[in-house]
Amino acid sequence: MTTRMGGKGNGESTLLRNYLPLLVACLAWSAQAEDIVLDPKKTGGDTVALIIFPGSELASDQYTSTAEAIQDAASSSIWVGIVDAASSTQFDSAIPRILASMSAKGMSASKTFYASHSPAESALLQDYLSASIEEKSQPDGLVLLGSFVLRKYRTSSGGFRLPTLTLGGDADGLCRVTRIAEAFAVDKGSSSVIVLPGVSHMQFASGAASSVIQKHDLKPEVSEASAHSSIGRFVAAFLDSNREELAAGSSATATVLDPIVEAMRQEGSQKLNALCNSDFPTSSACNYPKWPDASLDPLPVPKPDPMPPSDCICGSSFVEENAQKLMARFDLSPTPSASFFSKDSFHDVSDTHPFHLPHIFNDCEDPASCLLNTTSVTMPIYEDGDPWHRESYVDDGLTPISAKEFRTKLKSRQAMWQAAGFSDDITKDIEKTDGSLEICKSINQASYDWALSSASPAAKAKFSSVGEPYVFVDDVVAKIGVTGPEWIKDAMVYKRTSSGMTVQSWTFKTENTNHGHVPYIVTAGYHYCKILSPFRAMEWITVDGLRLHGSLASETVTLDGKNNATFSSRKMLQ
CATH class of the missing domain: 3.40.50.1820 (Alpha/Beta hydrolase fold, catalytic domain)
Structure with missing residues (x-):
């Protein structure tokens, strides 16, 4: 009117x-x-x-x-x-x-x-x-x-x-x-x-x-x-x-x-559109094969109401294109030409009705011509609301709108190399394939590097001038508690130091028993990471990483957990 x-x-x-x-x-x-x-x-x-x-x-x-x-x-x-x-x-x-x-x-x-x-x-x-x-x-x-x-x-x-x-x-x-x-x-x-x-x-x-x-x-x-x-x-x-x-x-x-x-x-931000549900597919673009498509609970899985739209978001393209690649690292293997195709899906990683687990759907005899078909599972965690209930999101302009972490279940390097056909002499020891505490770290570094290279020229220049950098430290192995692995609830660790904001992931891996040919209730061939979303990295570069040195107010911070120091805002307006 x-x-x-x-x-x-x-x-x-x-x-x-x-x-x-x-x-x-x-x-x-x-x-x-x-x-x-x-x-x-x-x-x-x-x-x-x-x-x-x-x-x-x-x-x-x-x-x-x-x-x-x-x-x-x-x-x-x-x-x-x-x-x-x-x-x-x-x-x-x-x-x-x-x-x-x-x-x-x-x-x-x-x-x-x-x-x-x-x-x-x-x-x-x-x-x-x-x-x-x-x-x-x-x-x-x-x-x-x-x-x-x-x-x-x-x-x-x-x-x-x-x-x-x-x-x-x-x-x-x-x-x-x-x-x-x-x-x-x-x-x-x-x-x-x-x-x-x-x-x-x-x-x-x-x-x-x-x-x-x-x-x-x-x-x-x-x-x-x-x-x-x-x-x-x-x-x-x-x-x-x-x-x-x-x-x-x-x-x-x-x-x-x-x-x-x-x-x-x-x-795969839910701020752009609703998330898909691979248990009840509505988008042909997802092409996500369900695995194990089973549950210990015999009752049927409740159908979403309303159903996700046909143009819903399937999963994280960063996880598909980068996380599983850096986990597999075929480029470090005896046959770098081995490759894979991966699809990611958003689900609650605690859900057991049905279970949602990463999977490799085929084996190769010749690594040189191998193309594996794999899936991963990601649970985005937001500080402004529940990604499966969009109406719960805070809409205040001050709260970050990116996922503060991805809880991502990937297939382990050991599982990927074994499925590609590499010999047991190379793959039998999971500590040699997956024991490094820099695997999840390397994925998060790649997310940050992508954001730094992709930001607008003005944003890059400003962050270079007054931004507080992310500094990635080695992963820490999550413990097994009375209710199982504590990896799910162990949040990504951020700590302000004199060199920048350190970022630490939690990791959890399992032996690839019988080359992964086991019932789904046997946890074989997994490597889980807490992953930094590239959008979270971009928000840090364009907003939150500027607050320490580029805000109106000076801030008092703790360095290395022991030294108090005051950082004054740099003069940005000449």
Whole structure:
């Protein structure tokens, strides 16, 4: 539902008519509220109203510079109303009040847009608009500054129910650029998603940072004037319906965000789509043979409700293409031409109804011409929710959205070499094939190396300057507890040291009894790893690995578990 007037620029808007019973009272309230109304800087063309809702703990006058930059860049005649910060989330009273103030000053707008700064405040505005969508006239569009469309409000075509402009900064510590990348990949329809290089969260406003922003934001790489000019350019293009300008912004944004989106695909991120269930296949692309397809429980396996979509995500392509390869290391074998084809599937690795185990489906007599058909099993663990219940995800902009670890079950090097046809003289001792405590480590190093090489040039340069590197240490063998292997619950270990953030995986291996030709209840030929997702590595490079040296606030950290030291943020804005 729009807020367009019956006549262009000279009639009462639908939005004002719907709020008319409140207007008289609002005029009285406006004398007490600290709303700000900025008259247009330009005349002629369309007359547009833009209502800005401040972020938490920020004052209304901290948005005047941003508002004026929008007015300067627009071809339309832009009226700006900045809602009193103290009542910026009291939408039922604040909206009619500020519209009444603007109308009293002579505004007669043909279109009305809302803009909101910060994920928390933007979430409340979206809640309000969605709850009232059938009851009140909605604005002609929504501008999200340092925020995004909530996942729960994505329509079937992507994006919000209103035309929406999402503006993020790649130096934003409260609305992480990876969350904007998710929006860029998924939010389509009438939405535009644009990233502003070097812009921090605070630079959507002016002046002193709030306590929350001071604690979490990154240091900007551009001046405030430059940031406001970029914000003004694209908000004005959105208000003017300047599709060419928005397309140019989207094209430049792709350079920044495409590597992040590719990292999400490498992970098999459930933020992009729902996960498949190989027990109830819905996607022919998965081509995942079930094994052992058996359970000690005789009852049938419950069918998912709803079933995964046909374009669901099968597993992690990084695990398929890299993890099993680095586990097998045929390139180190007597016959490097031996090869394999692997498919990964997402499942709870604790599930026994049915069991889900990695498997090799064939043997080779001649290693030189061998092509093994293998599978692996991966359980992604997220700190913001359960991957099998998408509605549980936290959607706050601050929490990492990547998997914090993969619990991955692979076929051991011993099993792969034996199935390829190598002699027992080479493969009979699992300590020689799988005893190294650098196997899982090498997989995680490869994930990090991929992210470093794939990040945008700007992200690489910034991380090289102020980033805290990952440092990979040897694997640790998981113990056997009273309930079995403790590998599942042993979380990846991160420890801050003077050389960087160390990353340690847990490993667990089993002898390949009888070359793996045993009943499934015999745990033969497995090598399990805790794996670093390439998307987690990318989030570290673009956001979290910048916090120690590149944040607004200095941080006190513990080095090697014993020495306290304070690291001051490096000066990034010259």
